[in-house]
Amino acid sequence: MRAALKVREPNLTPTTASPPRTGRLQLAIVLIGLAFLFPAGYLLWGTLTVGGDFWGSLVSARTLRPLANSLLIATSTAAACAVLGTVLAWIAVRTDLPGRRLWRVVFPLPLVIPSFVGATAVLSAFGSGGLIEFVPRLEGFWGAFVVLTLLSYPYVYLPVAARLSSTSASIEEASRLLGSRPVRTVFRIVLPQAREAIIAGTLLVFLYGLSDFGAVSLMRFDTITRAIFSARLFDRATALTLGLLLAILALVVAAVVRVLSLGTKTQSAETKPLQYPLGAATIPTVGLVVGVISLALVTPVSVFLFWTLRGSTTVGVGFSGIGDGLGFLIEPLLNSLLAATVAGAAAVLVVLPVAYASAKRRNRLSETVSTVISSVFAIPGLVVALAVVFWAIQAPDLLAGVYQTFPLLIFAYVLHFGAQSMGASQAAIAAIPSRLDEAAKVLGADSRRRFLTIDLPLIFPGLVAGGGLVLLSTLKELPATLLLAPTGFSTLATRIWGAAEDGFFAEVGVTSLILVVLSGVLTWLLILRRGQAP
Amino acid sequence: MRRQAGSMLRPVAALLVIALLVASCGGDNETITIYSGRTENLIGPLLEEFADTTGVDVEVRYGQSADLALLISQEGERSPADVFISQSPGAVGFLAGEGLLRPLGDQVLSLVDPRFRNDDGLWVGMSGRVRVIVYNPELIDPEDLPESVFDLTDERFRGQVAVAPSNGSFQDFVTAMSEVHGETGTLEWLRGLVDNDAQTYANNTSIVQAVGRGDVPLGLVNHYYNYRAKAEDPEVLSENYFFPDADIGSLMIVTALGVITTTDTPDLADKFAEFMLGEEAQRFFSEQTFEYPLAGGIEPSGELPPLSGIDVATYDFDGLGGGLERTRELIDESGLEGS
Numbered sequence: 001m002r003a004a005l006k007v008r009e010p011n012l013t014p015t016t017a018s019p020p021r022t023g024r025l026q027l028a029i030v031l032i033g034l035a036f037l038f039p040a041g042y043l044l045w046g047t048l049t050v051g052g053d054f055w056g057s058l059v060s061a062r063t064l065r066p067l068a069n070s071l072l073i074a075t076s077t078a079a080a081c082a083v084l085g086t087v088l089a090w091i092a093v094r095t096d097l098p099g100r101r102l103w104r105v106v107f108p109l110p111l112v113i114p115s116f117v118g119a120t121a122v123l124s125a126f127g128s129g130g131l132i133e134f135v136p137r138l139e140g141f142w143g144a145f146v147v148l149t150l151l152s153y154p155y156v157y158l159p160v161a162a163r164l165s166s167t168s169a170s171i172e173e174a175s176r177l178l179g180s181r182p183v184r185t186v187f188r189i190v191l192p193q194a195r196e197a198i199i200a201g202t203l204l205v206f207l208y209g210l211s212d213f214g215a216v217s218l219m220r221f222d223t224i225t226r227a228i229f230s231a232r233l234f235d236r237a238t239a240l241t242l243g244l245l246l247a248i249l250a251l252v253v254a255a256v257v258r259v260l261s262l263g264t265k266t267q268s269a270e271t272k273p274l275q276y277p278l279g280a281a282t283i284p285t286v287g288l289v290v291g292v293i294s295l296a297l298v299t300p301v302s303v304f305l306f307w308t309l310r311g312s313t314t315v316g317v318g319f320s321g322i323g324d325g326l327g328f329l330i331e332p333l334l335n336s337l338l339a340a341t342v343a344g345a346a347a348v349l350v351v352l353p354v355a356y357a358s359a360k361r362r363n364r365l366s367e368t369v370s371t372v373i374s375s376v377f378a379i380p381g382l383v384v385a386l387a388v389v390f391w392a393i394q395a396p397d398l399l400a401g402v403y404q405t406f407p408l409l410i411f412a413y414v415l416h417f418g419a420q421s422m423g424a425s426q427a428a429i430a431a432i433p434s435r436l437d438e439a440a441k442v443l444g445a446d447s448r449r450r451f452l453t454i455d456l457p458l459i460f461p462g463l464v465a466g467g468g469l470v471l472l473s474t475l476k477e478l479p480a481t482l483l484l485a486p487t488g489f490s491t492l493a494t495r496i497w498g499a500a501e502d503g504f505f506a507e508v509g510v511t512s513l514i515l516v517v518l519s520g521v522l523t524w525l526l527i528l529r530r531g532q533a534p
Numbered sequence: 535m536r537r538q539a540g541s542m543l544r545p546v547a548a549l550l551v552i553a554l555l556v557a558s559c560g561g562d563n564e565t566i567t568i569y570s571g572r573t574e575n576l577i578g579p580l581l582e583e584f585a586d587t588t589g590v591d592v593e594v595r596y597g598q599s600a601d602l603a604l605l606i607s608q609e610g611e612r613s614p615a616d617v618f619i620s621q622s623p624g625a626v627g628f629l630a631g632e633g634l635l636r637p638l639g640d641q642v643l644s645l646v647d648p649r650f651r652n653d654d655g656l657w658v659g660m661s662g663r664v665r666v667i668v669y670n671p672e673l674i675d676p677e678d679l680p681e682s683v684f685d686l687t688d689e690r691f692r693g694q695v696a697v698a699p700s701n702g703s704f705q706d707f708v709t710a711m712s713e714v715h716g717e718t719g720t721l722e723w724l725r726g727l728v729d730n731d732a733q734t735y736a737n738n739t740s741i742v743q744a745v746g747r748g749d750v751p752l753g754l755v756n757h758y759y760n761y762r763a764k765a766e767d768p769e770v771l772s773e774n775y776f777f778p779d780a781d782i783g784s785l786m787i788v789t790a791l792g793v794i795t796t797t798d799t800p801d802l803a804d805k806f807a808e809f810m811l812g813e814e815a816q817r818f819f820s821e822q823t824f825e826y827p828l829a830g831g832i833e834p835s836g837e838l839p840p841l842s843g844i845d846v847a848t849y850d851f852d853g854l855g856g857g858l859e860r861t862r863e864l865i866d867e868s869g870l871e872g873s
Contacts, residue, residue, distance in 0.1 A: 062866065120740070129747025137749070217736040222871075230700035230871060233600045233628055234862045311766045382601065389608050400612065482597040483605050487567055487614065490574075490596075498573040498596055503739040503762035507575070 028353045033369035036415060039379050040247045042387035046240035057241045070223040073144055073216060074209030080149040082202040085156025091285055093164040095278050103289060105524045110296040111154035112519035114476040116214030117496060117512055119147045121303040131306060143219035150296035152208055155469060156201030159424040162465035163197035196430050199261045200423030207250055207378035207419065225380050243383045250378030254371045301516060304509040311506020329514055336475055336491040343413035344471035347421040348463050350414050355422055359429035370422055377419035381479040388412045388484060404486055412480040417473045421466030428462020468527035475519055565591040566802050569606060570619040571599025572789060576823050580815050584806060599625035599702060606794060607632050616797040617806055622702040623851040624858050626790040630656045635792040639804040645811040645829045650788050659788030660810050661819040662826035663756040664846055665707050667775040668742050673751035679775050683783025687726030695732045696741045696753030699871045703756050703787050708865065709857045710849040711782050724868035746772040761824035776839060786846045
């Protein structure tokens with residue numbers, strides 16, 4: 001039975017029927033690759049001109065310890081999210097879990113909570129002086145680990161759920177008919193099928209763990225991003241050098257992971273995916289799901305509510321209660337909605353040629369570009385934003401009008417988050433059964449027609465999952481929005497930041513609640529309804 | 535499926551059109567662009583007031599003072615900013631050091647005490663914040679609080695002191711300490727904090743919260759943050775303590791305003807600076823944001839201890855441009871960050 005899974009990769013050298021199209025694809029990939037080199041290019045140029053001592057900083061004790069901490073938090077969170085995200089995806093897509101339509105809306109939501117808000121909420125929730133005193137205070141490594149895991153598992157969950165929803169059930173059915181128990185089927189058949197999606201999502205969590213500053217700094221866990229941030233103004237050489245170090249590290253890890261993910265090709269569904277009745281396992285499964293969501297979503301949301309209601313009785317500047325009305329949040333809400341949907345769609349479209357070429361053809365150019373795209377995600381957002389500023393300011397006069405406009409902002413989002421749509425898209429494209437393509441080719445369909453009628457419908461759930469990740473990440477994005485948005489353009493995330501900066505917690509609370517609700521609506525409308533038909 | 539892909543793009547396209555329409559709106563009024571390190575809650579109402587009374591379009595970009603200073607320096611000749619407002623003298627001193635600030639008019643400078651502005655007239659202070667100890671009275675008796683910030687390295691405060699070494703105000707304070715008490719003594723104090731197991735936090739707000747929760751008995755912050763905490767939660771267990779005898783621990787730190795060299799409306803920028811130092815704005819700082827007014831003859835809010843009663847240390851922040859680089863080195867050398 002397993003042999004059937006190993007569809008042999010036919011020789012997929014570009015078809016001789018359409019050489020100009022292939023040439024154009026190559027050119028597009030080169031241009032996309034160059035754009036995604038902007039941040040690393042800026043860091044390299046900066047390190048060379050400001051006179052950063054790359055090797056000196058690398059081996060300095062003041063770099064090594066935070067660097068080791070960064071690797072520790074990134075690796076451990078990635079491992080935890082790989083398990084949590086995969087388990088939740090399997091439960092949501094492949095079981096008869098009660099209320100699963102609702103759970104599917106809820107599971108991706110923690111991703112939208114900015115990490116500094118999530119960390120502040122967890123600090124306020126647990127421990128002495130917190131809302132729930134009997135749970136010990138989470139701080140340091142464990143605090144950062146818990147917060148980052150709870151907020152980042154959707155990086156794994158969304159691509160894996162998309163993958164599982166379009167995986168052929170016939171093999172699993174056969175496996176079960178042949179007498180395998182469900183758990184065994186999961187390990188032998190389901191996991192290998194979702195392997196690429198799991199690896200892609202786990203890499204995203206790892207890279208995000210490297211780049212995070214909010215959660216680690218509030219949890220008082222010292223990482224390399226702290227060193228970058230505290231050096232940024234008065235010791236730019238160090239900040240740029242450490243940024244470059246992070247970029248190189250990310251490139252290496254992304255390349256290694258890409259090589260590891262090469263392997264058995266899996267198939268997409270032509271039939272409806274199999275669903276397992278949970279039976280006696282229903283109650284423990286519901287317990288697990290409720291437990292995870294209680295920590296990842298109910299806890300922060302409760303704290304937001306608490307802040308909102310507590311602060312409502314006081315007076316002074318800023319938000320002083322629901323009674324004042326929430327009209328001041330309408331414009332930020334619309335701006336968030338606009339920026340996030342456009343960024344999500346743009347990231348999918350921009351990255352698609354690279355994902356397609358690298359997953360289908362595996363040539364060196366597309367593999368290299370896909371690695372570069374992934375690596376940008378590990379660079380702290382502030383550095384990516386400053387890199388875009390740097391290049392936009394260098395641009396010829398003709399392009400000067402682009403600076404601090406909406407399109408440039410979207411460009412920055414796509415640069416920073418392109419990795420998210422890349423991973424999910426690659427996993428989906430790699431799963432296209434090549435025999436369908438072959439058959440269509442024999443029947444005389446050209447590559448464009450084959451892409452639109454065969455590939456696109458099969459990969460659509462994966463593309464939507466990747467776009468959804470970008471959408472949710474953009475909703476909480478701060479540095480690029482603050483530095484590059486048109487002057488006066490505020491989003492829910494920038495309002496949350498501004499309020500938190502000076503301790504206006506009631507306003508942080510109410511704005512965060514609206515952000516979570518908006519993400520829920522968008523997840524349902526754009527990610528679920530368009531992506532995986534239940 | 536193609537239909538599906540198309541129908542997903544339609545709302546996106548509609549949103550894009552709306553965005554372009556919104557972006558293309560805008561009058562022909564005079565415009566002033568402000569990069570503000572003060573957040574919207576702490577300055578927005580004043581900007582609206584200025585726009586209303588003058589008919590000028592006020593465009594504002596909010597962000598962290600340090601990030602905006604970096605942005606302006608990276609924008610260089612092409613900076614759209616006319617005015618930079620900073621939460622602390624450090625970031626504005628950085629721009630002065632880079633030669634990116636243009637001198638303010640004499641009528642603006644005359645409004646502020648020379649101690650609270652740059653000697654070359656490159657920036658002026660707008661409002662003052664005093665460095666204090668925030669403490670939790672359940673964890674430490676106010677009687678036991680130290681006479682001087684230098685006492686915090688005593689054994690009796692082992693593990694009890696919270697600091698935010700990457701925070702701008704803390705760094706400004708260390709710069710001033712280094713100028714007044716010498717670099718050696720300052721480095722010794724920083725190392726003393728490390729040896730005394732001082733607790734490092736991300737920023738002022740997180741220190742005030744930690745003290746309020748009882749995680750740590752006391753911390754070094756600006757006076758303003760505890761007023762905020764009380765406004766959110768009147769029951770919170772955290773109090774301010776001002777060091778006596780003009781100790782450097784009770785240093786007055788100003789929020790500042792400077793005009794960017796590339797501005798094409800220097801007169802309007804000066805007018806804006808005058809407005810921020812005028813009676814109305816200074817009253818706002820005093821009554822709404824619990825800061826110390828620096829001009830216009832306005833008294834501090836009744837909520838605050840009067841300046842005459844607290845012996846605030848002042849320091850001429852002119853040397854900050856280069857001083858902060860050295861401060862960062864000192865903090866780095868002491869190992870306080872990340873400890």
